[in-house]
Structures are given as structure tokens and as C-alpha cells.
Amino acid sequence: MTYTPTRASLVKATLLSVSLALPGWAQEEETVTEEPTSPSVTAETVVATVNGEDITVAHVAAARATLPQQYQQLPNEVLLPGLVDQLVQQTVLSQAIDQISPMIEIQLDNERRQMVAAQKIESVVSDGVDEAAIQAAYDAKYEGAEPTTEWNASHILVETEAEAADLVEQAREEDADFAALAKEHSTGPSGPSGGELGWFSTGMMVEPFETAVADMEAGDVQGPIQTEFGWHVIKLNETREKGAPALEEVRQEIVAELQTSAVEEAVAKLLEDADVERMDIETLDPAILTDPSMFQ
Template identity: 55%
Template structure:
């Protein structure tokens, strides 16, 4: 922060001292540039757009620099008598984008209530039967021949985890091929089918998936009850939010008076920046 800005802010703050704190709100004017008012509200929202490291600065340090930035920004904007068409269109897009974002944010926020979360949890898990979860390990290689060779070594007494560390090309290799616990639908179909066909401690024949060839070992299974609400609260809240957002989009689009121009447009025109350069 430059010393002259701090001094400017100090002098400005003395001027504000005459205004009772209780009377200051988002509409309180802190500066005027060419007749355009800069308010505390402008400063508050401008702060939210700053990089995180600047937002963490103390208020007394941030205030003068932010005020100076808005003064300069307004002065420069007013000096531009004829902005390009690209700038004008960008402003329009940003305005509608901000308003649309606020509309969707409100829709999502209204949908995520404690009652809605609890209802969604009950609907999903109240009558859910305990499900089987699997704990498995695998060795991922490029060819079926490699997989078959590893199975032969395992049959002869080689340690599965050691072979995985030595040969597996998958991210679980360094962990001995351990995949941890997972339920139905969490693995690709071919892999899941192979796991479900195994008994605990058994090793599969070579299994081909989009990732390569697997040697799979089922370590153990367990029956999993419904998770507690707190464990899935964030997931349910996000689902409710997304459902509300999608429903709101569909609703407003259906209600809006929309007319699509019946003209043929070459998609390549999107790259013609000369159309918005003036």
C-alpha cells in the first residue's frame, strides 16, 4: 500500500468522523467522481472480488487502497467516451450473468432447509435394506498374458500385495493394490461383476476393463446399514440445491417469451472478432 494512499485515507476518514456510525450503511457516499457516487456498498462488493490474499488484509489497510482503486476505475471509465462494441456487449453479458446467478442462488438456498434434508434422507434410507460392501485389491497390467502370469505366481504362494507393488500400473499399486471398501455401482461393470463372483480370499481370472487387465482379489465383505444423516447431509443438500436450480431454469424458460430467429448462421462466425472491434 503506497504511503500517499494511506495519508489520503486518513484524511478521508476524518471527514467521515462527522457522520454518526449508526447512520452509515451501503448507501453512504464515500467519494464522488464526475458526479458518480462511490458508496460503502460499492466497496463491500468490490472487496469480495479481490484475490483471497488481499481479502485477508486488515480492514484499515485494505480500505484506502480499495477506495483509491474505485476512484481510479470510475475516472478511467468516464474518460472513455466511445467504448468498443465488445466492451458494451461484455457489460450486458456480465449483468445478465450476475442476475441469473443470484436467481439460481436464491432458488438453491430456499430448497435446502433442514426439513427438506430430513425428508430426502427418510425417502432414500427409511426402507433401505442393508447392502453388501466389498473390500478388494487388484493388480492392473497391460496384457492378459501378464495377468495370467501373475495368477500363476499367486497360485504358487507369491504375496498378492508384493506383486501389486512390483507390477501394478494403477494408482493403488504402491498400497499393495488395496481399493478399500466400495458398494454396488462404484466400479466399472466388468470389475464389479468379477468381484461379486468371488468368495472372500479368492483371486479372479484375468478381467478386462477400459483400463487394462486386472487380477482381482476379494478380501472380505460386510453388510452396510444406512449411513447416519450427518454423513450424507452435504451430499443430500447438494442434490436438493441442484434439483431446485434445474427446476427453476426449466420454469423460467417455459414462462419467458422466447423467439429464436429463423435464420441460418455459420457457427464459424463466433471466431470473427472484427465484428465487435469497433
């Protein structure tokens, strides 16, 4: 029988959900009293022993950190006895196996490798992304940046040039209601909202549309303008010059860039210093990835 991580996660969640469903759980939750944690309790404190194998407070805390999201919301006083039960059940099940399958052994190798690598990444990110680095990256990216032009426009999208030309004439009439024309005639997704496109800047619209808008004055109506989507009648509502964003507006973007850069640099340095030998994988048949005999 093939044992996969997905099935492992399912079994883990099932064991806990069964424990939560037992009547004893409700009774225990009702009788729990809030008492301060004893100073003598440490990570090594044993909460259960199964056939001589200890389960510690640290094991329980680590199990809580990997619970499915639906259980993460439960209070610790509810989770604690359930997690102990879960670990006892897992321990007795694992002890009942005479020999761990080759696939499980390899998956454990991969899981340990992944978790240790993640710890190193966390360390790299923590060391490389602080407030000073964020400010320096912001200054380098935006200091002295020229203001950019942004446009606020509405449009009517139709299938033919003739339709667009006729709507241009109607939209240019005195007291014309562009929004009403868009709601009645536009085939685009903005039609129901009167053709409003909101604010946009260079590169956000297809080129013929953007070129037309860039040459317009606020209040102008232009068309027909053809793009890959059809024929447009465009009304420019307003323009503005927007300077550099405030740091808080782009903080998350800068943090993500710094994190990515820090990890990439760390990996590159480690690989440069590492003794890595690779075989020519071109000689491998990709079918080996799904060959069940690999784990027999």
C-alpha cells in the first residue's frame, strides 16, 4: 500500500477529530479551570509514556503548530488533551509497525531536509530584513523619482467601427450622459458601471487605448479606437500627477523583495562554497519518478 503525505495528513486530522467528538471531551472542557502553568513544567516534561517511549510538552507544542487550520482556532485548553491523545494514538500505531517502508524513510529524509532548510531561510530573512534595510531599499527605489501621470477614464466598447463612430457623436452632444450610453451600449465588463475604468498609469492599458488617452484633455471624447477587444469610445474624466508612494504604502512589496533577494544571495553563496556533484540527468528516464518499484 502506498503511503502518501496527503494520507498522513488525513489520518492525523481524523485522529484528532475523533478525539474531539468523544463525549469525554465536552466534559473535560467544562471542568477545565484556568490555573497558571507550573514553573516546574519545561519542554522536557513528560505528559505520557507509551511502552517506554516518552511524549513531552515540546512534542505536544510542536504538534499544535502543525494542526490543520480548522483546529488552529480552538483554545489551548481544548486542544491540549486532544493533542496528547493524538500523540499517544500515533505512538502506539507507529510502534505496531515491524519495519518502516522505504518510501516513508525517504519521505522522512525529505521532510527533515525541508524543515531544516526553512529554519535557515527564516534566519536569513530575519538577519537581512530590518527597518534600516527597508528604509534603504525604499530610498534607493523612490528617492528623486519623477511624478507619473495617471488618468481616470470611462469607455464604451462595441463590436463595430460604425457603432463606435455613432456613439462618439452622441457622447459629444451637449448635455450627453456618457455613463448612460455606456450602460446601454457597452459590451465590456465596465458597462454596467457606466464604463468607468478608474485610475490607471502607463503600461496598464493596451497601447492604442493608452496612446489615445495620453493625447486627450479632461472632458474630451475620442474614438473610434480599435484594440484587440473591439472598438472603443473613450472619455477622459481627469488626470493627475502622482509622486512617490509613502513607505507604508509599499512596505510589504519592499519587504518581499528584500526577503527574496536575501534568500537568493544566501543560496548562491552556499552553493558557491559547497562541493556539489551532479550526474547527467539527461541519461535518466523521467518515468522513474512514477515507478513503484523504486520503493520496494
